Amino acid sequence: MFIEAKNQLQTIRDVLRFAISRFNDAGLHFGHGSASAYDEAAYLILHTLHLPLDRLEPFLDARILPGELELVLKIIERRATEKIPAAYLTREAWLGDFHFYVDERVIVPRSFIAELLREQLAPWMEEPAEVYSALDLCTGSGCLAILLAHAFPNAAIDATDISANALQVAEKNVEEYGLEDRIDLIQSDLFAALADRRYDLIVSNPPYVNAEAMAALPEEYRHEPQSALASGEDGLKATKVILRDAANHLTADGLLIVEIGHNREALERAFPDTPFTWLDTSAGDEFVFLLKRDQLPRHQAL
Structure with a gap:
């Protein structure tokens, strides 16, 4: 799934949808700052791309560079598979x-x-x-x-x-x-x-x-x-x-x-x-x- 995502996802909107689906499929629990798969996905994406944490909408259709996409997908995959709280992944x-x-x-x-x-x-x-x-x-x-x-x-x-x-x-x-x-x-x-x-x-x-x-x-x-x-x-x-x-x-x-x-x-x-x-x-x-x-x-x- 990781390789397929790298080849197909192009925009932040694409990655956001993918992350929400991945988190829901993994059955994650949200109790460490985020209330839902959407909130957690948005936070991890914005943090990893060094974007303002309170401004998702202006960037939704921005294309992601290959190196950026790899970083975002790695943190999404760690959250889904290792079930590590997002705060430990971002150190904040x-x-x-x-x-x-x-x-x-x-x-x-x-x-x-x-x-x-x-x-x-x-x-x-x-x-x-x-x-x-x-x-x-x-x-x-x-x-x-x-x-x-x-x-x-x-x-x-x-x-x-x-x-x-x-x-x-x-x-x-x-x-x-x-x-x-x-x-x-x-x-x-x-x-x-x-x-x-x-x-x-x-x-x-x-x-x-x-x-x-x-x-x-x-x-x-x-x-x-x-x-x-x-x-x-x-x-x-x-x-x-x-x-x-x-x-x-x-x-x-x-x-x-x-x-x-x-x-x-x-x-x-x-x-x-x-x-x-x-x-x-x-x-x-x-x-x-x-x-x-x-x-x-x-x-x-x-």
Whole structure:
């Protein structure tokens, strides 16, 4: 099929149609930035040809040079046969207008918390200029730490991850944004290495996939670090530790914001007396919770 495509395809429109058909035939899963075979095909074609990612229409009938066609077909074929997430093929991922380097050392950035940071956590954070310290727990690529730095310009940011490999990727992104003086990268198993540090704001997108869901993950997700996904039988192993220890690391009026995937019902069963506030996101109000320090489980707070 690859040789036939090289001999027959001439325009970007031709290649786009071919890629969509190839992706649909391969039964790919789209959950790492693109929502459909069309979106993924358009992105990979535009990226490979060094064209603006938001402008497909003007180029649809442009003819592709033989060398360009070979490059495009190779990346399409790798996506279809190896089922590698597109972000790992292009070494880039986006959260809104923010661009990040990624590779297999980190999960592909995707977080509803990013949406909330665009609005500086309004209305919950009344005075963004008075956020002087913030923590991104389980930072991975460093994406949320970088968004925190932009949302709260007076804040010093700590960003932790248990993985030294992930922190190497985060360091690359922090340097790309010129934030070395504001973001401190720390290797830590959740709060373990943070001693008595306290923060006005803690955000976390920790591992939250339960054992049943891990066993059924599409192949694309198996290219990601499993330690950044799996969180025990119920998906709450990391979140329970965060709830246990967060009060010891929040200032008196500090906020904790945690993303938990599809675990709202399980979390509320596990903590029936904790008054979670569920924040509205583009996918609904069951994925991200907020707690003030004095709302954390009382027997676990100092």
